[in-house]
Amino acid sequence: MTNQLIDHKLAPACGEAGRRRFHLSLTDRIVLRAYLLFHAGVWTIVYAAGWLFADQGTPARALPVLSRWARWDARLFVSIAKDGYFPNGVGAKDAREAFLPGxxxxxxxxxxxIPQWNVDGLLVSFVAGGVAALALxxxxxxxxxxxxxGERSVFFLLASPCAVFLVAGYSESLFLSLALPAWLAAxxxxxxxxxxxxxAAGAVRVSGLFLATAMVVQFAMSGRVRSQARLLPWLALPFMPMLAYTCYLYAHTGDWMAWEHAQERGWFRGFHYPWQTWCNTWKAAFSHTQSAPYAFMFQMELVAVATGILLLVVLVRQRLWPEVTYVGLSLSALGTSYWYMSVPRASLLWWPLWSLLAAWSVRRxxxxxxxxxxAVxxxxxxxxxxxxGRWAG
Structure with a gap:
């Protein structure tokens, strides 16, 4: 009788706790609504652009809207998913080894x-992007x-210049959907x-290594290293995906640097000194050596790098050392290639930027x-x- 009474009293409390655990707050609902509106806006742009910029020699015909998303890296991801890294037992010529398998x-x-590759990529990014928005x-x-x-930070992310890559079948949304909850848990x-x-984030993008290193710094600054020393092996776990992938590539190529060599082969990402990288990108942007669309994108690269450097300075002044580690490693990796490539897109992953902009906009x-x-x-x-189908980073 007593046990039944206790169970009867505990049941509502347990149910209420469960509902609270999975309850969406007002902020969560506002964020998700903004995320859905963002998607609606992007799809409206894509639909309209397909008609406005269709081949004028073909009356009343535009490329199917889903086909417009099958561009650049999205195609490579699908190729890897379909055929693997070494179709027919040999390496492909598209430098696909540069992409992690997550x-x-x-x-x-x-x-x-859902046996439709274009839909699959868009669906993964849609679901993962919603998780990332809530986590941010x-x-x-x-x-x-x-x-x-919280609302403002998500607004700045969704209104940023390269936000289309949160919709496309690219890996940014999936990475953020794992990295941001990881950071929150840390x-x-x-x-x-x-x-x-x-x-899991480290299996999606190499930025997972930067996240893992920043988490080590966060752990060291927690002041509980001695009392929580048993947790140290866990901090090695995020480094394992890149190590496993390196071993996988070596087993198939005999090259321990296969990932880096694929980066060089596909995107000229061999090591150069930072000042050389800046000069090479500046020439590509302003010396009339590239076509106009490419020159403009190189100008965007320069702006993105300058923004990243300014962000890093602000983080250092505020002594946010884990964030300094994450952004600093990202800039170092992107800023030591032949020229800057995909930095504006990589800025989507710099969540300290969206946090600082949110705080700044509250005051001003x-x-x-x-x-x-x-930005819009x-x-x-x-x-x-x-x-x-043009290059956009």
């Missing part, structure tokens, strides 16, 4: 349920309490969960208006550029 593996799993909002709320900070001291999520409302005036037109332009 995203293609997820694509292949989704394809077993919650990460920002750890340092900028209140509803407004901030809360849940290191096992943080390491597990960071390990004009920041948000200025950002909209500059660029976002529309890059969306049209990418979905029309």
């Amino acid at each position: 995203f293609p593996l997820v694509l292949r799993c989704v394809h077993s349920v 909002s919650r990460v920002v709320q750890t340092t900028l309490p209140g509803q407004e900070g 901030k809360r001291g849940n290191w096992r969960l943080a390491a597990s999520l960071a390990c 409302p004009w920041v948000r208006s200025a950002f909209v005036a500059v 037109p660029l976002m529309a332009l890059i969306t049209v550029t990418f979905t029309s």
